[in-house]
Amino acid sequence: MPLEIVTVPCLSDNYAYLVHGPDGTALIDAPEAGPIIDALEARGWSLGVIMLTHHHHDHVGGVAELRERYGCPVMGPKAEEAKLPKLDMALDPGFSGGTGEGRCEVIAVPGHTLGHIAFHYPEAKAVFTADSLMALGCGRIFEGTPDMMWDSLSKLMTLPPETMVYSGHEYTASNAAFALTIEPGNEALISRARAIEAARAEGLPTAQVALSVELDTNPFLRATRQSVKTAVGLPDGTDAEVFAEVRKRKDSF
Template identity: 45%
Template sequence: MTSLMIEQFTCRQDNFGVILHDPLTGETASIDAPDGTVITNELRQRNWRLTDLLITHHHPDHVEGIAALAEAYSPKVIGPAAEAGKISGLTQTVGDGDTFKFAGRVVKVITTPGHTAGHICFYIADEGLLFAGDTLFALGCGRLFEGSPEDMFGSLARLGAFPDETRVYCGHEYTQSNARFAVTVDPENDELGKRMEDINDLRAKGLPTLPTTIGFEKRTNPFMRCGDPSIRQHIGMEAASDVEVFAELRHRKDHF
């Protein structure tokens, strides 16, 4: 089986568009629909026809392009059952543990509440790919608009259980600002310090910082390192629970 082709590009101000294409079958999927015009232009440049549209959550910057893409291509539009009432144009709804096929590959649905109550991620084991939407970011996580710290902590733990080599595509280019915060709570992490240098170099060249990997995040993302003694000591929470540490980190990031 030939590997999927993956194209990542900027939409709106800091959203990422991601298109998957199987050169054997011609099947093509977009992860979310931040901007129908930009995604259509990317498809036309490559002479690809959209067959699937995979939606992670209901926020406008992830769904506003659905109508235009549906009109142009009539794709399957697959999204979270728990948010079906907030997303127009879904043709199939899915929940935790559901699977469906894309280009002969099994796509598994993981419910990851926190950023929104019904947020889902898509995992393709055959390709080692995770599409994390606004749950997990490089060196960060989504704001808790509809969920609790317990919700998001549990969601990140679920994603962290995937193999370390899993490539992770996220909904936004937030890595540089996330890195600036991360070094304030994990200053003794040498790998994080080196990663920040690399991120600054990439952004200075106008290059994306994604994809990342699960292993990289577990070693450098403070929100996935709530049990780390150095972080706990640095923020004065040595005896706190992991969820309490997570909540404090999220509070600090919200006001950073």
């Protein structure tokens, strides 16, 4: 049974994801309950489990209402257990569970927060990255360090390029505008920025994209490229140093 993945817009610019497969229906992050309940009821699904990526309120605000309504367990990173709603299962990096395309692996991706995790479905070629790797960007480094975030992104970059990346916010248009300040001559980026503008004009989500596209256009992943090193004035910088400079520039963009 292939996975069916439903993107659920929440709050002003968040996304939650319903993952429906051989083991039932999982929810990845719970910004608010209402839109998630509506999406479940529209499909006649019940919620089997809530899976949290990190402790920020805009990713966990709907947990209490959803747990009360569906009686489902809640999973999340063990490293952030004290900051999360009550967990029924605390997850360590490397944990794996589920069957077929529903098999999920937990990847540590600290930086935005210290215990941030991503959920990777290798057979389904999907990864849910929340506020670590984002469409044309990455999350702000609130708790970790640039080196930590670069290590996390480097891990995600090794996934198969056809992997679909599902991130946590609709920041893509502003991320594209920033990316063009780093690589104004990147034809793939120019084309993608135009497509994003057209999609957003129609109200369509753009934070769900193949890793291969990110590798070609996301300046945070392209810190390995000499063209990016030169663009930020660090032609001899390490990849981590160049990433840190790109992140610094985005913070004040």
